[in-house]
Amino acid sequence: MLYLIIVILFLFNGYNDARKLLGTNIILRHGERTPSYLYSTTSNEPYFWPNGLGQLTVRGRLQHISLGQYIRERYSTLINSTYIASEITIRSSDYDRTLMSAYSNLVGLYPSSKNLQLPENFSLSNIWPETLPWQPIPVHTIPKHMDHLMTVGSCNRYEDLVDELRKSPRIQRLNNEFRNLFEYLEKHTNQSIADIFIAWDIADTVLIEAIYNVTPAWVTPPILRQLRQISDLCFYHLLCSSEINRLRGGPLLREILQNIENLILNNEQGRKVKIYFGHDMTISAVLAYLGINYVHQPPFASGLFFDLYQQDDNLYAIQIEYLNMTNSRDTHIMILPECFNAMCPLDTFIRLYKAKLPEDMDKECQSIKIQRTYPRIHHVSFSSN
Numbered sequence: 001m002l003y004l005i006i007v008i009l010f011l012f013n014g015y016n017d018a019r020k021l022l023g024t025n026i027i028l029r030h031g032e033r034t035p036s037y038l039y040s041t042t043s044n045e046p047y048f049w050p051n052g053l054g055q056l057t058v059r060g061r062l063q064h065i066s067l068g069q070y071i072r073e074r075y076s077t078l079i080n081s082t083y084i085a086s087e088i089t090i091r092s093s094d095y096d097r098t099l100m101s102a103y104s105n106l107v108g109l110y111p112s113s114k115n116l117q118l119p120e121n122f123s124l125s126n127i128w129p130e131t132l133p134w135q136p137i138p139v140h141t142i143p144k145h146m147d148h149l150m151t152v153g154s155c156n157r158y159e160d161l162v163d164e165l166r167k168s169p170r171i172q173r174l175n176n177e178f179r180n181l182f183e184y185l186e187k188h189t190n191q192s193i194a195d196i197f198i199a200w201d202i203a204d205t206v207l208i209e210a211i212y213n214v215t216p217a218w219v220t221p222p223i224l225r226q227l228r229q230i231s232d233l234c235f236y237h238l239l240c241s242s243e244i245n246r247l248r249g250g251p252l253l254r255e256i257l258q259n260i261e262n263l264i265l266n267n268e269q270g271r272k273v274k275i276y277f278g279h280d281m282t283i284s285a286v287l288a289y290l291g292i293n294y295v296h297q298p299p300f301a302s303g304l305f306f307d308l309y310q311q312d313d314n315l316y317a318i319q320i321e322y323l324n325m326t327n328s329r330d331t332h333i334m335i336l337p338e339c340f341n342a343m344c345p346l347d348t349f350i351r352l353y354k355a356k357l358p359e360d361m362d363k364e365c366q367s368i369k370i371q372r373t374y375p376r377i378h379h380v381s382f383s384s385n
């Protein structure tokens with residue numbers, strides 16, 4: 001028995017020694033937020049949400065400080081504890097909640113001290129005082145309508161595809177399954193529920209109200225369960241269309257592959273760490289593009305890690321891990337369908353995914369704006385997220 005354990009330990013050590021972590025690309029969801037919109041009969045007034053709609057809550061900030069601490073621990077051997085510009089780049093979507101998540105996360109990732117006291121001679125010094133509990137780290141963003149990485153930007157083609165999907169038998173079947181619930185929701189929200197995606201918008205708000213115990217009386221436990229089910233299903237089925245997940249997840253995966261190439265070539269743009277602050281859909285879309293999405297909503301402050309390794313045979317490999325719970329450090333290795341192994345050789349990864357990546361999104365998104373059949377889904381199109 002002991003012998004067996006020793007052999008296993010030896011094997012694991014051998015395995016670990018045989019690879020070296022070179023860098024990582026991380027996609028994170030913002031922390032807990034307030035609802036993005038209020039349905040017409042929401043019992044609680046907007047002023048219940050102190051900072052307004054779609055904003056990061058205090059808890060959301062703390063979640064990201066903690067997640068930043070986890071990232072610091074996880075990559076302590078990869079990046080210096082002091083910010084070095086050539087090591088890391090931070091990107092966020094242009095939303096208050098993602099930008100604030102980024103800044104909060106960086107407090108955890110680049111801590112210095114709890115003691116906010118400037119040394120008396122600080123004006124003479126060009127070194128960031130260690131006593132400051134914070135180091136300013138730049139966060140890059142671009143306007144929402146142009147942002148195809150973290151959201152889908154302004155994209156007629158995408159809107160058309162979503163409208164087409166909503167007419168498809170797959171979605172009609174789901175609509176039929178929840179027909180009774182839709183009627184119930186119509187009665188209680190005084191709003192027409194055209195399909196599961198409109199119910200999703202209501203679910204999104206109610207699920208957050210539930211955290212704060214401010215759901216209206218009609219949201220009974222079974223109704224809440226069904227709304228959660230609807231939310232989980234929508235994150236899956238919307239992205240089952242390979243054209244949709246290509247437009248939503250493709251650009252970010254292209255960027256990650258580019259980052260990996262820059263790092264391996266050791267060129268000026270190469271960064272050991274890139275962190276992207278986005279949304280639940282940002283994570284779902286990349287999972288779907290990779291063929292590993294499942295029925296769920298990526299929780300607050302969840303994250304997807306693309307760790308790049310160099311193996312002893314000098315080949316590169318990617319390991320994808322998903323931190324799919326809030327306030328957790330329990331990441332799950334995601335096995336890609338055609339890689340069969342936790343470590344996917346980089347050339348296999350490129351062969352599997354590169355060919356169908358979108359290139360020029362302005363071109364891809366071109367489309368004659370068709371007459372839409374369905375009302376807009378609140379948290380899917382760029383103008384409202």
Ligand SMILES: *[C@@H]1O[C@H](CO)[C@@H](O)[C@H](O)[C@H]1NC(C)=O
Nearest residue numbers: 076077079080081082083084
């Ligand atoms: C981190 O950066 C500091 C300041 O540039 C340097 O003195 C130190 O050696 C670096 N540490 C590591 C582990 O690279």
Ligand SMILES: *[C@@H]1O[C@H](CO)[C@@H](O)[C@H](O)[C@H]1NC(C)=O
Nearest residue numbers: 119120121122123124125126
């Ligand atoms: C500032 O003061 C500290 C402590 O008195 C000293 O160690 C340090 O060298 C000073 N720094 C500068 C830039 O004068």
Ligand SMILES: *[C@@H]1O[C@H](CO)[C@@H](O)[C@H](O)[C@H]1NC(C)=O
Nearest residue numbers: 186187188189190191192193
């Ligand atoms: C909303 O309420 C008004 C007034 O009671 C009613 O006329 C309308 O049909 C309701 N709409 C829906 C979608 O239930």
Ligand SMILES: *[C@@H]1O[C@H](CO)[C@@H](O)[C@H](O)[C@H]1NC(C)=O
Nearest residue numbers: 296297299322324325332333
């Ligand atoms: C997280 O991933 C693991 C492994 O794939 C799975 O068993 C678990 O149900 C997932 N949890 C959530 C909340 O998605």
